[in-house]
Amino acid sequence: MTAPNTARLTGLHARYQFTETIRVPIAVIGTMLFPSLSLLFFVVPQPFANDPAAATTATAQLAVFAVMSVCLFNYGVGVAEDRALPWDSYLRTLPVGPSPRLTGRLVNGLAFIVLGLVPLVLIAWMLTAATLPPSRLALTIGALLTAGLPLFAGGISIGYSMSTKAALAVANSLLLPLAFAGGLFLPPETFPGWLNAISMCLPTRAGRDLVVTASTGVGLPGSTLLVLAGWIAITGSLAVWAYRRDEGRRFR
Amino acid sequence: MGPLACTVQATRSYGPVVALDGVSLDVPAGQLLGLLGPNGAGKTTLLQLLAGLRRPTSGTVQLFGGDPRDARRRCRLGCTPQDTGLPPTLRVKEVVDFVAGHFDHPVPTGELLEQFGLAGLERRQTGGLSGGQKRRLVVAVAFVGRPDLVLLDEPTTGLDVEARHALWDAVRVYHQGGGTVVLTSHYLEEVEALAERVVVIDRGRVRADGTLAEVRSLVPARRVRLRAPGLPELTGVERSNRDGDRHELWTADSDALVRQLVTSGVTFRDLEVARASLEDAFLALTSPGSQTRTITKETGR
Numbered sequence: 001m002t003a004p005n006t007a008r009l010t011g012l013h014a015r016y017q018f019t020e021t022i023r024v025p026i027a028v029i030g031t032m033l034f035p036s037l038s039l040l041f042f043v044v045p046q047p048f049a050n051d052p053a054a055a056t057t058a059t060a061q062l063a064v065f066a067v068m069s070v071c072l073f074n075y076g077v078g079v080a081e082d083r084a085l086p087w088d089s090y091l092r093t094l095p096v097g098p099s100p101r102l103t104g105r106l107v108n109g110l111a112f113i114v115l116g117l118v119p120l121v122l123i124a125w126m127l128t129a130a131t132l133p134p135s136r137l138a139l140t141i142g143a144l145l146t147a148g149l150p151l152f153a154g155g156i157s158i159g160y161s162m163s164t165k166a167a168l169a170v171a172n173s174l175l176l177p178l179a180f181a182g183g184l185f186l187p188p189e190t191f192p193g194w195l196n197a198i199s200m201c202l203p204t205r206a207g208r209d210l211v212v213t214a215s216t217g218v219g220l221p222g223s224t225l226l227v228l229a230g231w232i233a234i235t236g237s238l239a240v241w242a243y244r245r246d247e248g249r250r251f252r
Numbered sequence: 253m254g255p256l257a258c259t260v261q262a263t264r265s266y267g268p269v270v271a272l273d274g275v276s277l278d279v280p281a282g283q284l285l286g287l288l289g290p291n292g293a294g295k296t297t298l299l300q301l302l303a304g305l306r307r308p309t310s311g312t313v314q315l316f317g318g319d320p321r322d323a324r325r326r327c328r329l330g331c332t333p334q335d336t337g338l339p340p341t342l343r344v345k346e347v348v349d350f351v352a353g354h355f356d357h358p359v360p361t362g363e364l365l366e367q368f369g370l371a372g373l374e375r376r377q378t379g380g381l382s383g384g385q386k387r388r389l390v391v392a393v394a395f396v397g398r399p400d401l402v403l404l405d406e407p408t409t410g411l412d413v414e415a416r417h418a419l420w421d422a423v424r425v426y427h428q429g430g431g432t433v434v435l436t437s438h439y440l441e442e443v444e445a446l447a448e449r450v451v452v453i454d455r456g457r458v459r460a461d462g463t464l465a466e467v468r469s470l471v472p473a474r475r476v477r478l479r480a481p482g483l484p485e486l487t488g489v490e491r492s493n494r495d496g497d498r499h500e501l502w503t504a505d506s507d508a509l510v511r512q513l514v515t516s517g518v519t520f521r522d523l524e525v526a527r528a529s530l531e532d533a534f535l536a537l538t539s540p541g542s543q544t545r546t547i548t549k550e551t552g553r
Contacts (some may be wrong), residue, residue, distance in 0.1 A: 012353045016346070023341030023377075086337030093303040093331040094354045095397075096325045 009096050012181065013104030014175040018111055021078070031073055031112065035066040036119040038185070045128045053216050055130035057187065058213040060140075064147055065184040066116035068204060071151035072158070074109045079159025080167035083246065109152070132215055143214035146228065147207025153235035154203075160242035178204045203231035254317065255280050256328075256401045256432050257302050262311035264297050271297040273456035274311065277350065279401065279434055284427045286447030287436040288530075290538055294456040295436040299403050301436070313463050315401075327355070330399035333385040340379025344370060344389060347378060348396055355397030360473050368392035369418055373463065383410050388500070391419060395426060402426065404435045408442060419443055440531045454538040471533045474506035476514070480520035491536065503530060 022028055039062050048054040082088050091101065124130040132140060154174075158167050179185055181195065182204025188196060198219065199205045206228040213220040254268045255278040264272040269338075272294045283440060289295050300311045302307070304320030318325040338347060345361055345412035355405045365371050366390045378386065389405050404423070408416040423446060427433055437443050441513060443450060443464075450461040450467040460467050479497045488509055492498040503509045506525045 009354065012350065016342070016350050019346065020339050021342050085270065085339070087339055088306055088337075090331065090333030090337060092305055093326060093329065095326040095329070096322050097355055131318040 009100035010103045014098050014107040017104055017108040018124030021108065029111065031069045032116045034069065034120045036123055039120055039123050046147050049128040052131050055124065055128035056132065058210050059124040059130045060215045061184045061208050062120055062212055063117055063144060065179050066120060066206050067113055067144060067148040068151045068178065068201055070109055070112045070116060071148060071155040072175055072251055074112055075152060076158035076171045077164065077167045079156065080162055080164045084164050112175040116191065120155055129239060136215055137212040140211060143211045147210050150203040150228065150231035150235045153232065153239040155210065157235060157238040157242045160246045178202060183208050201227060203228065206231065257315045259301060259311045262301055262308040262313055264301060264306065265309045270456050271291050273457055277451065277458065280430060281432055282430055283449055284433045284447050285435065285449045285451060286443035287434060287451050287453060288443055288534055289438070289453035293452055293453045296405060298453070299405050299434065300438065303329065303403055323456035328395055328400040330394035330402040332390045332394045332404055335390045338378040338386060338390065340377060342378055343374065344376050344378060345388065348393060351393045352396045357398055358396050359398060364392050364396055368423055384412065386414050387411055388415065388419065401432045404433060406436055406438060409438060422458055440534055450535060452537050459537045468528065468530055468533050471528050471536045472502040472504045473528055474503055475528045475532060476501045476506050476525050477524040478505060478520045479522045480518055484516045484518055502532065
């Protein structure tokens with residue numbers, strides 16, 4: 001298949017997956033609005049909302065949370081749902097390889113991440129002292145994408161290895177513990193020592209530290225990049241394994 | 253011109269279960285082929301092999317001269333999704349447009365919906381369609397890419413008579429325009445109405461392969477039904493069934509059989525003589541212990 005054709009089909013699949021997802025607004029609104037509402041209710045009324053560094057840090061934490069919830073639900077539960085539908089096996093009879101479908105899904109998730117981040121950034125910008133100088137914008141986006149990698153691969157692992165019900169349960173039971181212990185809701189400076197020790201090993205904490213450093217310029221803990229790389233390797237291998245196993249099962 | 257699709261000694265097992273056992277089948281261009289078999293006979297597995305959804309455990313499967321699992325080979329193929337699998341939130345027009353987007357010269361969506369009796373439902377979400385409407389939609393999308401070969405798995409299950417006939421007309425129009433069809437059906441009437449060639453599959457093997465007339469001729473040509481307390485010794489009866497005082501007899505010469513009945517003096521009533529149907533042939537071919545009846549005939553146009 002020629003390259004432009006693949007690009008066109010990728011666009012087609014991304015567009016229809018987006019339409020399909022957005023037609024069940026309640027499933028999307030929660031994911032999209034939860035980070036913004038958290039900012040609005042728990043940060044904006046607080047005195048530290050007037051402190052640029054603290055407000056920027058709080059926004060960065062919730063941005064990582066937004067990325068995580070899309071990864072767990074759009075990629076994790078969404079993929080598991082699709083795999084259960086006979087429609088998915090019909091798509092494999094169309095003249096299209098696996099890559100436009102996979103890339104389409106990736107783009108679809110990114111679109112929902114953007115939809116979740118836009119209100120968050122607007123609220124932070126208008127109602128708090130959070131600042132992001134233009135010079136840090138690209139760095140922050142890069143940090144957010146890097147922080148998202150293990151979460152994305154984790155979501156894909158869940159989606160391709162579990163039934164819909166199991167995926168939903170696992171996504172729900174991972175979301176809040178990873179968010180709290182990763183310091184996405186409360187600043188990790190308030191953590192007792194034992195919790196901080198656990199926190200430092202989590203992908204969400206490493207991602208949070210990376211995004212906070214990129215947006216505010218505070219120093220990066222020495223272990224962050226190592227922990228992040230480790231989680232990317234683990235979840236990446238899991239994702240590849242789960243994807244291959246799934247294809248293997250269907251094509252056996 | 254070679255066949256559009258073929259299998260050579262294709263075998264497919266699911267663990268210890270052999271779903272298809274050494275099936276060789278050619279689908280020549282322009283043919284309307286009916287695939288018959290009881291549930292679990294291997295029909296769906298055969299269609300899945302042809303569509304590239306599964307690979308054979310052994311043997312080969314070719315579609316348009318290549319491996320059907322290569323997406324390029326499927327450019328001229330049309331399949332039906334299962335009607336339970338339509339994305340419920342997408343609208344009718346969106347589903348058709350989406351499938352059409354995979355082909356170079358698709359049938360315009362409005363024209364296709366018109367042809368399959370779905371005009372006016374463009375904006376309806378598929379989750380809100382009736383069973384019959386869903387069925388028409390899934391069959392319609394098989395034709396949207398102007399395919400050369402269409403695989404229809406139970407296309408009219410659950411449709412009322414009128415809708416079924418409308419769908420048959422659409423299949424006939426496509427076939428008259430040079431299209432090739434492989435059709436499975438529970439309804440022997442459907443295969444009799446549409447197919448030129450009939451392939452009977454049972455327990456993973458091809459039991460019969462020939463024109464409609466040839467497959468029908470595998471059982472004696474006439475079926476004689478009557479009610480009588482008992483029957484004398486009759487000659488020329490090739491198969492018989494008895495249920496209380498009801499008798500069903502298959503014979504090549506029903507006139508001679510009726511004469512024997514009359515001259516024997518047996519008291520019978522409700523005499524019926526009919527041409528043996530495809531169903532009679534099908535039942536004879538797929539009844540247990542009928543393996544030896546397997547025939548294969550080269551067919552083509």
